[in-house]
Amino acid sequence: MKIHEYQAKEIFTRFHVPIPKGEVAETPHQARQIAESIGGSAWVVKAQIHAGGRGKGGGVKLAKSLDEVESLAKAILGMNLVTPQTGPEGRVVRKVLVGEASKIKQELYAAILFDRTISNPVLIASAAGGVDIEEVAARTPGKIIRTPIDIRFGLGGHAARRTAFALGLSGKTALKAAALLTALYETFVKTDATLVEVNPLVVTEDGDVLALDAKMTFDDNALFRHPEIAEYRDLHEEEELEIEASKHDLNYIKLDGNVGCMVNGAGLAMATMDIIKLAGGEPANFLDVGGGASVERVSAAFRILMSDPNVKAVLINIFGGIVRCDRVAGGVIQALEQVKVDVPVVVRLEGTNAAEGARMLEEAPIKFGVARGLAEAAEKVTAALK
Amino acid sequence: MSILLDEESRVVVQGLTGKEGSFHAEQCIAYGTRIVAGVTPGKGGTTHLDRPVFDTVHEAVAKEGANVSLLFVPASVAADAILEAHDAGVPLAIVITEGIPTLDMARVQAVYRETPGRRWVGPNCPGVISPGKAKAGIMPGFIHQPGSIGVISRSGTLTYEAVKQLTDLGLGQSTCIGIGGDPVIGTRFLDALRLFAEDSDTEAIVMIGEIGGEDEENAAAWIRENGFSKPVVGFIAGRTAPPGRRMGHAGAIISGGKGTAAAKMEAMRSAGIHVCDSPAEIGATMKRVLGR
Numbered sequence: 001m002k003i004h005e006y007q008a009k010e011i012f013t014r015f016h017v018p019i020p021k022g023e024v025a026e027t028p029h030q031a032r033q034i035a036e037s038i039g040g041s042a043w044v045v046k047a048q049i050h051a052g053g054r055g056k057g058g059g060v061k062l063a064k065s066l067d068e069v070e071s072l073a074k075a076i077l078g079m080n081l082v083t084p085q086t087g088p089e090g091r092v093v094r095k096v097l098v099g100e101a102s103k104i105k106q107e108l109y110a111a112i113l114f115d116r117t118i119s120n121p122v123l124i125a126s127a128a129g130g131v132d133i134e135e136v137a138a139r140t141p142g143k144i145i146r147t148p149i150d151i152r153f154g155l156g157g158h159a160a161r162r163t164a165f166a167l168g169l170s171g172k173t174a175l176k177a178a179a180l181l182t183a184l185y186e187t188f189v190k191t192d193a194t195l196v197e198v199n200p201l202v203v204t205e206d207g208d209v210l211a212l213d214a215k216m217t218f219d220d221n222a223l224f225r226h227p228e229i230a231e232y233r234d235l236h237e238e239e240e241l242e243i244e245a246s247k248h249d250l251n252y253i254k255l256d257g258n259v260g261c262m263v264n265g266a267g268l269a270m271a272t273m274d275i276i277k278l279a280g281g282e283p284a285n286f287l288d289v290g291g292g293a294s295v296e297r298v299s300a301a302f303r304i305l306m307s308d309p310n311v312k313a314v315l316i317n318i319f320g321g322i323v324r325c326d327r328v329a330g331g332v333i334q335a336l337e338q339v340k341v342d343v344p345v346v347v348r349l350e351g352t353n354a355a356e357g358a359r360m361l362e363e364a365p366i367k368f369g370v371a372r373g374l375a376e377a378a379e380k381v382t383a384a385l386k
Numbered sequence: 387m388s389i390l391l392d393e394e395s396r397v398v399v400q401g402l403t404g405k406e407g408s409f410h411a412e413q414c415i416a417y418g419t420r421i422v423a424g425v426t427p428g429k430g431g432t433t434h435l436d437r438p439v440f441d442t443v444h445e446a447v448a449k450e451g452a453n454v455s456l457l458f459v460p461a462s463v464a465a466d467a468i469l470e471a472h473d474a475g476v477p478l479a480i481v482i483t484e485g486i487p488t489l490d491m492a493r494v495q496a497v498y499r500e501t502p503g504r505r506w507v508g509p510n511c512p513g514v515i516s517p518g519k520a521k522a523g524i525m526p527g528f529i530h531q532p533g534s535i536g537v538i539s540r541s542g543t544l545t546y547e548a549v550k551q552l553t554d555l556g557l558g559q560s561t562c563i564g565i566g567g568d569p570v571i572g573t574r575f576l577d578a579l580r581l582f583a584e585d586s587d588t589e590a591i592v593m594i595g596e597i598g599g600e601d602e603e604n605a606a607a608w609i610r611e612n613g614f615s616k617p618v619v620g621f622i623a624g625r626t627a628p629p630g631r632r633m634g635h636a637g638a639i640i641s642g643g644k645g646t647a648a649a650k651m652e653a654m655r656s657a658g659i660h661v662c663d664s665p666a667e668i669g670a671t672m673k674r675v676l677g678r
Contacts, residue, residue, distance in 0.1 A: 114488055114489075114492070114569065116569040116570065116598075116599045116600075117599070117600055117604075119491075119492050119495040119496075119499075119570045120492055120496075121492075150496065151489060151492045151493055151496055152493065152496050189489065192487055192488075192489055194488070219487055219488050219489070221461065221485045221486060221487045221488065222487035222488070222489070222490075224462060225462070225487075253628065255626075255628060263543075264543055265541060265542045265543030265544060266541065266542075266567060267539070267540065267541020267542065267543065267544035267545070267567065267594070267596055267623050268541065268542075268543040268544040268547060268623075268665075270544075270596060270597075270623035270624040270626075270627055271541075271544050271547070271621070271623040271665035272665075273624075273626040273627070274623060274624070274625045274626050274664075274665065275664055275665055275666060276626075277625070277626045278663060278664055283626055286627065319543040319546045319547055319550075320526075321524075321525060321526035321529075321543065321546050322409075322410075322413070322524065322526060350547070350550060351526060351529065351546065351550070352526060352528070373666060374547065374664075374665060374666040375664065375666035375667075378666075
């Protein structure tokens with residue numbers, strides 16, 4: 001699960017990761033009030049959307065007066081922000097974070113993420129902060145400092161200090177940075193995060209070390225023990241059809257193609273998308289209906305597929321292992337009585353009672369394309385597009 | 387022969403009395419697996435499916451000689467249950483449970499890594515089957531056939547698809563291992579390959595991977611460096627999967643261009659693995675490679 005920067009900073013505060021003063025606003029007037037209460041003479045107004053690259057899209061601005069804070073907030077709130085990560089359609093900005101403008105001496109990078117190769121978290125740091133870190137990694141990998149962390153012991157003070165010194169920091173500033181990194185690790189491990197990223201991590205002219213930005217993503221499997229984080233979910237940031245799918249426990253990801261697919265099992269669902277592409281079609285989605293493929297789930301899945309106007313044909317691919325194919329066929333037939341489907345549907349059932357399932361589909365009042373093999377299914381559904 | 391599991395294996399089911407555990411254990415028993423006990427804390431002293439139920443795995447080991455644990459324990463307490471199997475000295479734990487927090491699994495991994503001779507498979511996997519001998523998992527037994535092909539896969543139903551193709555072409559299997567689709571798994575491609583390398587009855591291997599992580603690349607590198615003599619047929623699911631839907635921004639630093647289907651297929655091909663473009667060609671490719 002993703003959250004907004006202002007939410008990540010709320011979590012940072014809870015774990016004593018220092019951040020600049022700031023608060024979130026939903027109106028220009030509120031933005032002005034926040035700036036006023038922070039004081040000082042310069043403020044940053046930052047659009048709150050889940051995608052990165054906000055500055056490049058014009059969603060992060062510096063204000064030199066309270067009037068400017070208000071006018072910038074007015075311009076950013078409600079704008080459709082397009083960044084390299086949003087895609088051309090962009091995202092509507094509903095909130096802005098108003099914060100004090102820090103006097104930056106140096107910009108660094110720090111992140112903690114889970115490294116599956118070593119099955120442990122890793123601290124990534126770089127003295128090249130404030131820029132696209134992937135580019136740094138690709139062009140100058142020597143500038144990336146990688147510190148693996150043993151999950152049982154956490155990030156030791158010594159390891160955090162070594163990283164801070166390796167970043168080129170010294171004296172009290174280095175110790176402050178090390179303390180921040182330790183706090184960042186606590187934030188990561190106590191919230192079951194998959195990523196905590198600070199870019200930039202700044203050293204101010206006063207010698208303070210602050211998380212100027214904050215990005216966090218979380219392990220969905222662990223949200224059950226973090227209800228306070230689950231509440232941060234912002235449905236505005238999610239695809240409407242994906243929200244609907246999640247209500248029915250369907251694992252659905254919308255794509256841009258024309259062949260809707262409904263498959264049981266994630267691996268088979270991906271493989272089905274791949275074979276549709278090989279046959280000359282374009283998958284419209286990833287959809288795992290789960291093992292059971294009950295009438296309710298198949299109906300819900302059809303409703304979601306049919307809400308996507310790009311879908312010109314549907315391929316159902318079910319491998320009935322424990323679940324019997326004749327039951328799945330019955331479910332598909334019943335679901336099609338409940339949901340209006342006006343595109344060709346090709347069904348491929350394999351496994352227990354597959355022949356019986358295929359016979360039921362062939363005899364049903366609704367016309368199906370019935371396929372035996374995976375390749376035949378892909379060919380039939382792409383042929384139906386023409 | 388086979389690996390990990392055979393007709394001599396004495397299986398204890400953790401979570402035997404639950405709905406999932408009960409249903410699948412019954413299927414395993416019907417397949418011929420020696421399920422010797424169940425463990426459900428608080429239900430010790432009862433029987434279920436004609437098997438004794440114990441409060442702890444330790445008791446199941448002491449009284450029934452269990453040497454494989456099959457876990458159907460809810461995700462929120464699964465890591466603790468795996469550690470119980472470890473603590474009781476069970477050499478092999480097969481974890482079917484889906485949705486276990488990643489950091490829980492990292493802690494389990496840290497413990498297992500330091501204990502040679504103890505292994506776990508999964509989580510979020512269909513389990514292990516040695517066709518004709520025993521099945522410890524949720525896969526449909528009837529699609530399998532005893533034979534000499536080893537199957538290693540991160541997927542569930544896609545594995546069934548591949549196995550069905552093999553069986554339909556008369557290519558039976560020695561052992562099929564679902565290694566699981568989670569970021570932290572107990573037995574990786576490389577571990578399973580090493581086991582199959584030493585199994586004289588396994589003649590060739592099918593390796594079914596998917597996007598994410600670097601386990602396929604690591605297995606391919608090992609094959610390349612060690613001159614693995616058994617033919618391997620591979621498939622990677624997810625060539626059409628959108629990037630960035632699961633991986634965090636900084637994750638790309640570590641993977642550095644790896645983790646995509648294209649990179650995995652390339653790594654596998656360079657190691658001499660026969661990579662299929664289409665998931666419908668897995669069985670046929672194996673048949674061709676074996677010259678049958």
